[in-house]
Amino acid sequence: MIYLDQAATxxxxxxxxxxxxxxxxxxxxxxxxRSAHKGALAASRVLFEARERVAAxxxxxxxxxxxxxxGATEALNIVLKxxxxxxxxxxxxxxxxxxVARTLKALRQQGVNVLYxxxxxxxxxxxxxxxxxxxxxxxxxLCINLVSNVTGTIQPLAEIYPLKGxxxxxxxxxxxxxxxxxxxxxxxxxxxxxxxxxKGLFGPPGVGVLYLRRELASQxxxxxxxxxxxxxxxxxxxxxxxxxxxxGTPNLPGIAxxxxxxxxxxxxxxxxxxxxxxALADIFLEKIRDHPRIKIYGPKDRVRATAxxxxxxxxxxxxxxxxxxxxxxxxxxxxxxxxxxxAHQTIGTYPQGTVRFSFGYFNRLHEAEKAAEALIKIAS
Amino acid sequence: xxxxxxLFPSIHYVLKAEKHLKKEGFEPEIIPVPKELSxxxxxxxxxxxxxxxxxxxxxxxxxxxxxxxxxxxxxYEELPW
Numbered sequence: 319m320i321y322l323d324q325a326a327t328x329x330x331x332x333x334x335x336x337x338x339x340x341x342x343x344x345x346x347x348x349x350x351x352r353s354a355h356k357g358a359l360a361a362s363r364v365l366f367e368a369r370e371r372v373a374a375x376x377x378x379x380x381x382x383x384x385x386x387x388x389g390a391t392e393a394l395n396i397v398l399k400x401x402x403x404x405x406x407x408x409x410x411x412x413x414x415x416x417x418v419a420r421t422l423k424a425l426r427q428q429g430v431n432v433l434y435x436x437x438x439x440x441x442x443x444x445x446x447x448x449x450x451x452x453x454x455x456x457x458x459x460l461c462i463n464l465v466s467n468v469t470g471t472i473q474p475l476a477e478i479y480p481l482k483g484x485x486x487x488x489x490x491x492x493x494x495x496x497x498x499x500x501x502x503x504x505x506x507x508x509x510x511x512x513x514x515x516x517k518g519l520f521g522p523p524g525v526g527v528l529y530l531r532r533e534l535a536s537q538x539x540x541x542x543x544x545x546x547x548x549x550x551x552x553x554x555x556x557x558x559x560x561x562x563x564x565x566g567t568p569n570l571p572g573i574a575x576x577x578x579x580x581x582x583x584x585x586x587x588x589x590x591x592x593x594x595x596x597a598l599a600d601i602f603l604e605k606i607r608d609h610p611r612i613k614i615y616g617p618k619d620r621v622r623a624t625a626x627x628x629x630x631x632x633x634x635x636x637x638x639x640x641x642x643x644x645x646x647x648x649x650x651x652x653x654x655x656x657x658x659x660x661a662h663q664t665i666g667t668y669p670q671g672t673v674r675f676s677f678g679y680f681n682r683l684h685e686a687e688k689a690a691e692a693l694i695k696i697a698s
Numbered sequence: 699x700x701x702x703x704x705l706f707p708s709i710h711y712v713l714k715a716e717k718h719l720k721k722e723g724f725e726p727e728i729i730p731v732p733k734e735l736s737x738x739x740x741x742x743x744x745x746x747x748x749x750x751x752x753x754x755x756x757x758x759x760x761x762x763x764x765x766x767x768x769x770x771x772x773x774y775e776e777l778p779w
Contacts (some may be wrong), residue, residue, distance in 0.1 A: 351709040354730030354741055362741070366713040380760070382710055548708035550738050558707045 320649045320685045324595075324678030325467055325494060325626050327516050327523060331579070335520050338578035339571040340682040349567050350548030361570055368577035369560070375580050376511065377504040378529055382559040385528040386573050390493035391417040392541070393512035393528035395565060397489050398422065398464065402459060404429030409451055410461040412437045412664045414599055416657040418491060433457070437664050440617045441471030446498060449481045459487050459541035465494035468661040468674065469616030469627030470599075472499065478623045479507040479572075487534065494519060495587070496527075497583050497622045498592050500609055510534070518591075518678075521576030525569050528602055537557050591679050595625035598677040598686040603627060605690035615665050616673055628665070628672035636673045643673075647692040651675050700727050702750035703779070704743040704763035705735060712741050715761045722756050724749060734774055735767055754779055 319327050342364060344380075347357030352363040365386075373381035387393045398421045404409055410418055412434045422432045433455060435448040443462075452460065462483055465472050475490070482488055489510040492501055497518020503511055511529040515521030532537065536557060543555045544565030556562055583591060600620060606612050611632040615621040631639050636653035643649040654671040655662050662668040675689060704726075708713045712728065719726050726743040735742075745753050747768070754766065766773040 323741060351740065359728060359741065362713060366710060369710070370717075381714070490706045546708065548738065551736075558705070560710060604761050 319690060320647070320681075322675045322677060322681065322685070322689055323650045323676065324656070324681070325517065325651050326652055327521050327677035328497075328518065328680075329680050330680055331520050331522065331575075332582040334582050335522070335575045335578045339522055339575040342571045342574045345652060346570065349514070349547075350570065352545075352567070358362070364570060364574050365568060368573045371577040371580055372527055375584070376529055377502040379504055380532060382534050383529055383535075385530065385560050385563045386568055387512075387526045387528050387563075388524055388569070389516070390491065390514040390629050391525035392490070393510075393526050394418055394491060394517060395421055396528055396541045397459075397510045397512065397530070397538065398425060398461070399541060401487070401534075402570055405431070406459070407431040407433065407455050407457040408459045409433045409435055409455065409457040410446075411435055411443055411463050412442075413441050413463045413466045413468070413473075413489065413607070413656070413661045415463060415467055415661070417495070418463065419658075419660050422461075422597060431455075434660070437471075439665055441466045441616075442617070442622070443470045443473055443475060443478065445474075445481065450570070452481055452483055452486060456483060457486050457642065459489055461489045461491065463491045465492070465498065465609050465624050466616075466658070466661055467494045467624075468656050468658050468672065469628050469665060470494075470623035470676075471617050471624065472621075472622050472624065475506075482507055486648070494624065494626070497579075498588070498595065500588055515576035515579065520579035521578060522572050524624045525572035527576075527578045528563065532559060538563075549694065575591045581648065583628070586679065592624070594679055595624075595677045595681075596620065598681055599623075599625040599627050599675075600684065600685065602686045602690045605687065606693055609697055612693065613642060615667060625677035627675045627677075628667070629675070629693070630667065630670075631693070634696070639673045639693070642696050643689075643692055646696075647688070649689055649692055651689075699746035699769070700729075701743045701747045701769045703729070703732070703735070703767045703774070704745070704750075704753075705731065705765040705767070706740075706763055711761065712743060715743060715757055715763070717759070719743075719753055719756060720760060723763055724753050724756070728731070729748075732774065734744070744759065
């Protein structure tokens with residue numbers, strides 16, 4: 319199979335990741351922080367070292383600011399539901415994924431004022447509009463979808479920072495950015511950063527990360543309370559990090575796999591990874607560009623996009639194109655709305671959606687070429 | 699037996715302090731928190747008495763122990779610091 323659904327989850331996983339997951343399952347008895355025997359201590363060390371690994375990767379000075387979650391969705395839910403109270407205003411982009419959009423819909427029913435800053439047809443925030451909304455609404459939180467899972471559009475974070483007022487905190491959804499673009503929280507305006515472990519970072523599914531600034535932790539209510547292994551005599555959730563947000567036995571195999579995935583990413587190098595993936599997308603685009611029945615969405619200047627390409631074939635629903643790619647050509651893609659109806663409304667493809675091709679480090683040149691040829695055959 | 703015991707909020711801080719101190723040439727021992735000191739089931743760092751003071755000074759703010767105890771013949775006494 320030619321797997322071009324890398325934006326859903328990366329495949330295959332590097333053998334280092336598989337080994338790290340297997341190692342914890344085979345050799346680490348016990349639950350981190352839950353007892354004092356040698357196995358529990360070994361488990362605690364795996365968790366601690368993974369946390370330090372993630373912190374170094376995103377440039378966090380203090381690894382206790384790194385919270386392990388079940389994925390980017392949970393990380394985003396923690397911030398949105400824990401930080402926003404009734405009467406607060408939040409501004410998000412019109413390219414949001416449902417991880418944010420549905421959460422905000424639920425919060426709107428609880429009295430949170432939810433506003434969307436418009437993006438253009440390529441998915442880029444219209445910065446003048448954003449500035450106007452921030453100035454007139456003075457939101458408590460600005461939520462930015464850094465890379466669109468529909469079009470690969472990269473929002474210009476550096477240009478957004480100066481627009482953010484002093485009273486506005488910044489949440490960055492980096493689900494499609496981590497492992498593709500450099501993420502640096504130190505000396506940035508980022509207050510909260512959410513990302514998944516199983517996409518660009520090559521970890522297994524079921525693990526993600528929330529970074530949050532230490533000084534904001536007390537203003538964020540935990541999404542869940544429960545056992546942390548610490549302060550067991552108290553019926554109140556611990557205030558300190560990371561325990562405040564990490565109740566229940568952690569997904570240690572997944573976390574170890576994520577740390578190994580980050581090692582892999584750093585071994586290859588982010589620049590090389592990104593160049594490989596985007597080169598494949600460029601070659602694919604080059605071949606299909608002039609076809610009269612294929613429409614391409616997203617940034618025209620591909621330097622401002624990751625290796626995610628959304629297209630449509632005139633006269634064919636996306637699901638039919640995807641079905642034929644799968645059945646006739648053994649090519650895996652993702653059709654439809656990609657859990658991002660707002661993004662599709664923004665780029666003008668709602669409600670039918672698009673066919674999304676997403677390329678990864680383990681894809682090869684001939685796969686990109688075959689995908690283009692297959693799409694052309696279907697369109698012709 | 700190492701006599702001075704540092705207690706931290708959770709295992710994360712125990713391991714963070716251990717890592718920091720090892721880099722500085724200390725050799726702390728990780729021990730279960732004695733049940734007389736806390737109802738918790740966690741871990742603590744233990745030091746030889748003559749090294750404990752320097753270890754305390756070496757740890758940066760944010761990594762200082764919550765409490766410090768010394769093992770005596772009868773039990774434990776809390777050390778003010």
